Amino acid sequence: MKVNFNNRDPVYVQVVRYFKQQIATNMLEPGQEIPSRRELASELKINPNTVQRAYKEMEEAGLIYTERNLPSKITKDEKMLHSVREELIIEAVDSFVASVHSIQVPFEEVVAILKEKYEEVSDENKRGESND
Amino acid sequence: MKSYLKLTNFEIDRFFKIYLVLIAITVTVQIIGTIIVANDYMNRASRIMNEESLQTSAFIHNYGYFSLLNLMDSLWFFGPIAFCVAGLIFYTFFIWYRDWYGKNTFIYRLLMLPTSRLNVFFAKATAIFLMVLGLIALQLVLLYIEELIVELIVPLEFIQFTSIPQIMNAINSAYVVLFPKTFIEFILIYGTGLIAVFTLFTAILLERSYRWKGVLMGAGYCIVASGIFLSPVLISELSGNYYLYIGEIIILEVALGCIIIASSIWLSRFLLNKKITV
Amino acid sequence: MIEVHNIIKKFGRKQVLKGVNFTAKKGEITCLIGINGVGKTTIMNAIMALTPINKGSIQIDGKAIKKDTFDRITFIPDAITVLPHMTIEESMQFMRDYYKSWNDQRALELLSFFKLNPDEKIASLSKGNTAKVNLLLGLALDVDYVLMDEPFSGIDMFSREQIANVFTSHLIEDRGVIITTHEINDIEHLIDKVILLDDGVVIKQFNTEEMREVEGKSVVDVMREVYQS
Numbered sequence: 001m002k003v004n005f006n007n008r009d010p011v012y013v014q015v016v017r018y019f020k021q022q023i024a025t026n027m028l029e030p031g032q033e034i035p036s037r038r039e040l041a042s043e044l045k046i047n048p049n050t051v052q053r054a055y056k057e058m059e060e061a062g063l064i065y066t067e068r069n070l071p072s073k074i075t076k077d078e079k080m081l082h083s084v085r086e087e088l089i090i091e092a093v094d095s096f097v098a099s100v101h102s103i104q105v106p107f108e109e110v111v112a113i114l115k116e117k118y119e120e121v122s123d124e125n126k127r128g129e130s131n132d
Numbered sequence: 133m134k135s136y137l138k139l140t141n142f143e144i145d146r147f148f149k150i151y152l153v154l155i156a157i158t159v160t161v162q163i164i165g166t167i168i169v170a171n172d173y174m175n176r177a178s179r180i181m182n183e184e185s186l187q188t189s190a191f192i193h194n195y196g197y198f199s200l201l202n203l204m205d206s207l208w209f210f211g212p213i214a215f216c217v218a219g220l221i222f223y224t225f226f227i228w229y230r231d232w233y234g235k236n237t238f239i240y241r242l243l244m245l246p247t248s249r250l251n252v253f254f255a256k257a258t259a260i261f262l263m264v265l266g267l268i269a270l271q272l273v274l275l276y277i278e279e280l281i282v283e284l285i286v287p288l289e290f291i292q293f294t295s296i297p298q299i300m301n302a303i304n305s306a307y308v309v310l311f312p313k314t315f316i317e318f319i320l321i322y323g324t325g326l327i328a329v330f331t332l333f334t335a336i337l338l339e340r341s342y343r344w345k346g347v348l349m350g351a352g353y354c355i356v357a358s359g360i361f362l363s364p365v366l367i368s369e370l371s372g373n374y375y376l377y378i379g380e381i382i383i384l385e386v387a388l389g390c391i392i393i394a395s396s397i398w399l400s401r402f403l404l405n406k407k408i409t410v
Numbered sequence: 411m412i413e414v415h416n417i418i419k420k421f422g423r424k425q426v427l428k429g430v431n432f433t434a435k436k437g438e439i440t441c442l443i444g445i446n447g448v449g450k451t452t453i454m455n456a457i458m459a460l461t462p463i464n465k466g467s468i469q470i471d472g473k474a475i476k477k478d479t480f481d482r483i484t485f486i487p488d489a490i491t492v493l494p495h496m497t498i499e500e501s502m503q504f505m506r507d508y509y510k511s512w513n514d515q516r517a518l519e520l521l522s523f524f525k526l527n528p529d530e531k532i533a534s535l536s537k538g539n540t541a542k543v544n545l546l547l548g549l550a551l552d553v554d555y556v557l558m559d560e561p562f563s564g565i566d567m568f569s570r571e572q573i574a575n576v577f578t579s580h581l582i583e584d585r586g587v588i589i590t591t592h593e594i595n596d597i598e599h600l601i602d603k604v605i606l607l608d609d610g611v612v613i614k615q616f617n618t619e620e621m622r623e624v625e626g627k628s629v630v631d632v633m634r635e636v637y638q639s
Binding site: 135138146234235236237238240241243244245246247248249341405406407408409410 | 460477
């Protein structure tokens with residue numbers, strides 16, 4: 001697990017975002033146990049209080065749940081999982097659109113380049129996988 | 133109490149190497165001195181007896197017996213004692229300053245121990261006191277050994293045997309400090325020593341608390357303490373009025389000594405708790 | 411909670427601390443920042459009653475420090491506090507002898523965490539390892555508060571990393587930590603609270619996450635603002 005934190009966003013927000021990415025890409029599966037506050041703190045080299053805060057936020061948002069004294073687990077709520085994915089996609093597209101828009105590229109041109117680049121990346125990934 | 137004993141043991145351990153050096157120097161120099169002084173006497177005796185054709189008894193009559201007192205008047209004997217005294221006086225300062233100025237700042241640890249800081253003070257004082265007593269015990273044993281050595285070199289008819297109590301009666305007054313004749317004297321002499329150590333420690337702590345200003349305060353404290361302690365004697369001597377009997381003066385001195393010790397402890401406790409700076 | 415209330419400290423005629431106020435909570439890492447000579451070490455010494463203050467008060471969990479408090483709070487200065495001729499093992503024994511709060515199990519854990527050889531003499535340790543022994547002797551005490559003076563200064567990168575790892579491990583768990591530094595980079599993500607000192611006073615104190623959340627500023631951003639204006 002390796003996260004590059006930036007210094008200007010709250011670290012707990014960055015931790016939550018990191019979990020959402022992991023959930024959206026199925027690196028963390030529904031019902032999977034997550035590390036304890038202490039484990040995650042030493043793994044990410046951040047303050048345990050910050051991890052605590054991130055877990056609290058995720059618990060309140062329904063991303064994770066805790067039964068009695070057992071370790072917290074990723075939610076099994078399909079709707080929630082789906083919305084995490086949606087949220088990440090929309091977030092990414094939003095920032096993409098914002099930067100493309102600021103250099104005033106016509107929509108059709110963007111789509112063409114997007115398609116080309118997307119295929120390139122997918123091919124590379126496929127080649128990478130077959131090489132393994 | 134447990135911490136105090138552990139700290140005392142610790143302080144003795146820390147000084148032990150230098151202490152062993154002091155002991156080694158004393159033993160070596162005094163024993164070499166004994167051999168030399170005894171040989172000198174015998175050389176002189178045979179030379180004079182030869183030159184003046186004297187019998188042993190005539191020589192002894194004119195020039196005196198050999199006794200340990202011959203040795204004790206020589207530099208061989210009091211040299212190492214003076215050296216040890218100087219060493220211990222030096223260590224009275226060093227025992228504190230090493231903790232501030234040593235390679236590692238041990239004073240941090242000493243002041244952060246979960247025990248009364250006064251225990252550090254008492255442990256250092258006790259260590260010095262025990263080492264003084266140790267050296268005196270060593271000297272008594274050494275005198276006995278020196279007497280045996282003398283007997284090996286000097287024929288018995290030249291020797292005036294002197295037991296340690298006899299020596300104590302005969303020796304010059306400076307050695308009274310080393311070998312008190314009575315228990316009362318012992319208490320008075322070493323009580324005075326203890327007062328001196330406590331007073332010096334307090335002066336050192338004043339310096340450690342107030343630095344340059346503390347040097348003056350420390351010197352002032354020493355002067356006032358010795359002034360008070362010596363006042364009964366000084367007043368009689370200066371005024372020429374000897375109102376008090378010697379016994380009364382002793383009682384007065386004991387009382388004053390207790391006051392000085394108590395005030396040193398009280399002041400040191402205050403300084404260690406409230407004013408000391410690492 | 412450690413409460414430092416309006417402390418004033420003079421060295422001769424020079425006022426070094428001109429009324430410093432702050433608190434440090436248990437379970438939080440509080441960082442005192444300021445240029446060298448601003449009085450960070452003096453504040454730590456004052457908290458531990460290692461130097462007198464001219465005015466103000468310092469309380470630890472509502473009480474002034476006394477002898478038993480040293481089993482509840484410890485200070486790790488930037489110089490080692492045991493004797494050079496001791497081995498690491500002997501210095502641990504020394505601590506065990508005097509402190510009720512000494513925790514042998516944790517000491518062993520720290521020993522292996524820092525990869526130290528207990529038979530090595532203090533005098534022969536590298537600078538980095540000396541700093542680690544210093545931390546070991548402090549952190550092996552089961553105390554509520556740990557004060558650390560410049561734990562990262564003058565040591566190599568790998569030792570710095572190892573020491574930073576201590577802060578996120580269970581070795582610090584639930585304690586209150588006050589740390590001084592003039593280099594924030596190693597620990598920016600580790601600290602809860604920052605206290606910026608300048609010219610003998612606290613010029614700003616803030617919670618790091620709050621600062622990022624509300625103003626979108628990193629600790630370094632705030633430092634730049636405060637010190638370069």
